[in-house]
Amino acid sequence: MNTTEWFGIAAALLIGLGLFGVITHPMLLRKILAFNLVGTGVFLLFGVIARRGAAAGIDGDPVPHAFVITGIVVAFSASALAVTMALKLKSDTGESTFPDDPPADAPDPAAPPRP
Amino acid sequence: MSEAILHGGLILLFLAVAATSVFTRDTFSAITAFIVYGLLLGLAWVALGSIDVALTEAALGGGITGALLLRAASRLRHADHAAETRRTGPASHGLAALACAGLTAALIVLVLSLPHPAPSLAPLAMEALPATHVGNPVTGVLLAFRAWDTFLETVVLVLALVAIWGLTSDAMWGGRPGPVQIPEPDGNLAFLARLLPPFGVLIAIYLFWVGADEPGGKFQAGTLLAAMWLLTLQAGLIDAPVLSRLRLRLAIVLGPLVFAGIGLLGIVVSSGLFAYPPGFVKACILLIEAASTVSIGVTLCLLVLGPPERPATP
Numbered sequence: 086m087n088t089t090e091w092f093g094i095a096a097a098l099l100i101g102l103g104l105f106g107v108i109t110h111p112m113l114l115r116k117i118l119a120f121n122l123v124g125t126g127v128f129l130l131f132g133v134i135a136r137r138g139a140a141a142g143i144d145g146d147p148v149p150h151a152f153v154i155t156g157i158v159v160a161f162s163a164s165a166l167a168v169t170m171a172l173k174l175k176s177d178t179g180e181s182t183f184p185d186d187p188p189a190d191a192p193d194p195a196a197p198p199r200p
Numbered sequence: 201m202s203e204a205i206l207h208g209g210l211i212l213l214f215l216a217v218a219a220t221s222v223f224t225r226d227t228f229s230a231i232t233a234f235i236v237y238g239l240l241l242g243l244a245w246v247a248l249g250s251i252d253v254a255l256t257e258a259a260l261g262g263g264i265t266g267a268l269l270l271r272a273a274s275r276l277r278h279a280d281h282a283a284e285t286r287r288t289g290p291a292s293h294g295l296a297a298l299a300c301a302g303l304t305a306a307l308i309v310l311v312l313s314l315p316h317p318a319p320s321l322a323p324l325a326m327e328a329l330p331a332t333h334v335g336n337p338v339t340g341v342l343l344a345f346r347a348w349d350t351f352l353e354t355v356v357l358v359l360a361l362v363a364i365w366g367l368t369s370d371a372m373w374g375g376r377p378g379p380v381q382i383p384e385p386d387g388n389l390a391f392l393a394r395l396l397p398p399f400g401v402l403i404a405i406y407l408f409w410v411g412a413d414e415p416g417g418k419f420q421a422g423t424l425l426a427a428m429w430l431l432t433l434q435a436g437l438i439d440a441p442v443l444s445r446l447r448l449r450l451a452i453v454l455g456p457l458v459f460a461g462i463g464l465l466g467i468v469v470s471s472g473l474f475a476y477p478p479g480f481v482k483a484c485i486l487l488i489e490a491a492s493t494v495s496i497g498v499t500l501c502l503l504v505l506g507p508p509e510r511p512a513t514p
Contacts, residue, residue, distance in 0.1 A: 088203060088204055088207040088208070088247070089248070090311060090312065091207060091208065091211055092207070092211065092244060092247070092248060093308075093311030093312075093314075094308050094311060095211045095214070095215055095244075096307070096311070097304045097305075097307035097308045097310075097311060098215055098304055099215070099218055100303065100304065100307060101300040101301060101303050101304030101307075102215075102218055102219060102222055102300070103218075103222070104299075104300045104303060105222065105296055105297060105300040106222035108296040108299075108300070109292075109293055109296050110222075112227065112276075114227060114269065114272055114273060114276055115227065115230060117269070118221060118222075118230060118231065118234055118269060119221075119222055121234070121261075121265060122218055122221065122222065122234075122237075125237075125238075125241055125257070125261060128253075128257075129241070129244065129248075130307075130311070132244075132245060132248040132250065132253065133248065133311065133314075134314070134318070135248070135249075135250065136248045136249055137314060137318035137320075138318045138319065138320030138321070138322055139249065139320070139322065140320045140322040140323050142326065143322055143326065143337055144249025144250065145248065145249045145250055145322070146320045146321055146322045146325075147321075147322060147325050147337035147338045147340070147341045148321045148322075148325065148341050148345075148346070150250045150252055150253055150338045150341070151338050151341035151342045151346060151349075151350075152349075153250075153253050153256075154252060154253055154256050154338065154342065154417075154419055155342070155349060155350060155353040157253075157256050157257060157260050157261055157419075158256070158260065158353060158356075158357065158419055158496075159353060159356050160261075161260050161261075161264060161265055161268075161500070161503070162356055162357055162359075162360035162503060163360065164265055164268060164269075165268055165360060165364060165503035165504065165506075166360050166363050166364055168268055168269065168272045168506075169364045169367055169506050169507060170367065171272065171276070172272055172275060172276070172506065173367045175275070175276055181276050
């Protein structure tokens with residue numbers, strides 16, 4: 086095993102770590118941050134694949150490198166939109182998390198009262 | 201041996217910082233950890249042999265994304281406490297941890313079973329590169345071989361900005377984004393905002409120019425321009441722009457328009473869409489890069505600033 090594969094394993098750990106944050110963190114801003122960790126992990130996988138494809142006298146395959154550069158910029162655009170939506174939710178409702186799911190046996194507040 | 205120690209240490213360091221950004225309770229500490237993580241990941245990209253990606257990751261992934269999150273966190277500051285009460289129970293935490301560990305394990309198996317020898321487009325890219333007269337293979341891929349992808353990506357930036365502006369309340373349409381920054385003329389921020397931009401702009405122009413042959417290019421240069429603009433805005437030396445100004449909006453679409461124009465021209469004077477006329481390939485690429493650098497710089501800064509929140513004239 087060489088060090089390039091270590092980076093691949095690190096990328097897998099980052100994706101798992103980020104996904105855990107996305108699922109468990111209640112605050113939307115923290116979910117966005119964790120989602121960015123997932124993104125960087127995926128990019129790092131691209132980096133490992135590019136590095137393994139080093140040939141023709143260059144350090145890595147330039148095609149995945151180009152994809153990652155575009156990917157970073159698109160990820161940032163998506164994050165900016167997500168952050169703006171979180172701020173809009175805060176200014177409109179005062180909430181910074183998704184609303185709680187009501188328990189399964191709770192009465193539906195929208196349903197008409199039973200006779 | 202020394203490479204193993206260096207790379208292993210770097211990996212442990214950025215994994216630890218990434219874990220901090222997920223597990224720490226305080227939002228500001230989490231974002232600070234994320235910025236540090238972005239810079240460390242930049243080093244990881246150097247270790248993986250791509251300076252182009254390293255520059256983009258450090259500047260955009262760590263720097264500008266960090267600025268975006270910090271701005272949002274300062275507005276959501278009082279919401280932290282309320283969010284804590286929404287924390288899910290240990291059972292669902294355990295289930296989430298199990299699912300994520302499963303995904304990680306599957307990905308590790310995948311990484312270790314990648315094919316040997318690795319498939320690569322590097323020989324093909326290097327073989328075709330002389331025709332483009334640029335020396336940086338990544339720029340060759342971005343602006344020549346996969347120009348269509350890169351064009352759509354510059355459009356994504358504009359679309360994201362349109363979506364963000366779409367969240368404006370009616371009364372504020374066309375106004376200025378963000379709160380008024382009260383300048384502190386003798387503060388550290390104002391000092392840095394006067395000192396750094398001349399160098400930042402110069403380095404951005406250098407990155408754009410050198411991007412044809414060396415690591416660099418329009419994304420890295422545009423990000424640096426955006427950072428310099430954000431710095432002077434944050435210090436209160438200049439006010440945020442009025443978003444309905446025609447000049448500003450032209451600056452946003454200049455890059456995509458020039459890119460699309462040259463791309464369409466290829467149908468008439470060359471062999472097809474995004475085929476540059478022979479002999480003018482490098483000139484076309486530099487023209488697209490120059491226009492895109494301006495548009496990317498302006499758009500990235502406006503993406504961080506968000507929708508207008510106060511009228512153009514107070």
